[in-house]
Amino acid sequence: MGGAGDSLTRRLTPRELNRATLARQLLLERARLPVVDGVRRAVALQAQEPPSPYLALWNRLADFDPADLDAAFANQQVVKATLMRVTLHAVAGSDYPAFHEAMQPTLRGARLHDRRFRRSGFTPEEADALLPDVVGFAGSPRSSAEAEGWLDDRLGETPKPGLWWAFRQYGPIVQHPTGGPWAFGPRPAYVAAAQQQRPGEQTASIGWLARRYLEGFGPASLADIGQFTMLGRPLIRDALAAIEDDLVRLEAADGSVLWDVPRAILPAEDAPAPPRLLPMWDSVLLAYADRSRLVPPEYRRRVSQSNGDLLPTILVDGYVAGVWRPVEDGIVVSAFHRLDDDAWDGLATEASALDGFLSSRDRRIYTRYDRWFAEVRPAEVRTLGR
Numbered sequence: 001m002g003g004a005g006d007s008l009t010r011r012l013t014p015r016e017l018n019r020a021t022l023a024r025q026l027l028l029e030r031a032r033l034p035v036v037d038g039v040r041r042a043v044a045l046q047a048q049e050p051p052s053p054y055l056a057l058w059n060r061l062a063d064f065d066p067a068d069l070d071a072a073f074a075n076q077q078v079v080k081a082t083l084m085r086v087t088l089h090a091v092a093g094s095d096y097p098a099f100h101e102a103m104q105p106t107l108r109g110a111r112l113h114d115r116r117f118r119r120s121g122f123t124p125e126e127a128d129a130l131l132p133d134v135v136g137f138a139g140s141p142r143s144s145a146e147a148e149g150w151l152d153d154r155l156g157e158t159p160k161p162g163l164w165w166a167f168r169q170y171g172p173i174v175q176h177p178t179g180g181p182w183a184f185g186p187r188p189a190y191v192a193a194a195q196q197q198r199p200g201e202q203t204a205s206i207g208w209l210a211r212r213y214l215e216g217f218g219p220a221s222l223a224d225i226g227q228f229t230m231l232g233r234p235l236i237r238d239a240l241a242a243i244e245d246d247l248v249r250l251e252a253a254d255g256s257v258l259w260d261v262p263r264a265i266l267p268a269e270d271a272p273a274p275p276r277l278l279p280m281w282d283s284v285l286l287a288y289a290d291r292s293r294l295v296p297p298e299y300r301r302r303v304s305q306s307n308g309d310l311l312p313t314i315l316v317d318g319y320v321a322g323v324w325r326p327v328e329d330g331i332v333v334s335a336f337h338r339l340d341d342d343a344w345d346g347l348a349t350e351a352s353a354l355d356g357f358l359s360s361r362d363r364r365i366y367t368r369y370d371r372w373f374a375e376v377r378p379a380e381v382r383t384l385g386r
Helices: 014-024 035-042 051-060 066-074 096-102 104-112 124-137 144-155 163-170 202-217 222-229 233-246 297-303 341-359 367-373
Strands: 078-082 088-092 173-176 189-192 248-251 257-260 276-278 313-316 319-327 330-335 380-384
Touching (some): 035 051, 035 066, 035 078, 051 066, 078 096, 078 163, 096 104, 096 202, 104 124, 104 163, 124 163, 144 163, 163 173, 202 222, 202 257, 222 233, 222 257, 276 341, 313 341, 319 341, 319 367
Antiparallel strands (some): 078 088, 078 173, 173 189, 248 257, 276 313, 319 330, 330 380
């Protein structure tokens, strides 16, 4: 395939796009990779619920040992920080500086223009001037209470959440493991990112983020990159223009332009896609403006709840076909349509392995979201696993 200046050479079917995503996200076949390499291949793992990055990697890596992810979090080879979509993600430590710089327009806008920051009486310029001292204080892990107390001692008492809430989300500060089965407990600790040096050129950092996105989620459109990042389209357009000679162009079924990296994986549309049990908010379900790449339109409202919670989903033949949750005696799978015996056999194998994986750490995951499962209206329900 040629560069961006060439004529559009290939139109991809929706199933080809589906298989491309699954292959690049290691969901067609589990890969034998070290944990950090697995995170890099996935680009960014949604992490607002502590178990989710672990379950995401369990779905993607052969013989995944959660202790390896514990260690990677502890030494910041993998970091958990507020990044794309102003949401907690787990990303490779080597990607974090460019990702963080790329996301500054959104992070700053979402935090320094929020009423919780503004009621502190500080301006964005004053916050920027204070940020180096805050980062210095966070050179050792700090709780929110410790950080707020330090700020109060220095500046006088301010409303909370406010200053620290903004600093820890737009500044170069990451979450620090506090222990427990999934490394991060209900009361997070925060520490300055080990890598404070940024590329220093925002367009180049957005280009880096866009290229990494395409490696893990391409082929994709400008709108898809916007959905994944929540950056403004002019910023993305400028960044793509700067790297377009290093990209290739394809067509979607509707004729729209898709960008991709050269020589990337593009499996055939009939490539087998084994069943998978994805965690809450798995990135593949949130990475596109058109979620029908993996989520049939008629099922979107069933998996994405009114407040934005995205339930743990099952994939059958590469598409969302229901939801799952752990119970005392196994894994309850609620299918949105009737599945054939082969699909149920594959799900049973996955559920048995997942049941063992959860039992080795903590089965009580996602329990505060149980109320949503009463609204799913499944066609079939089975308890699988043990």
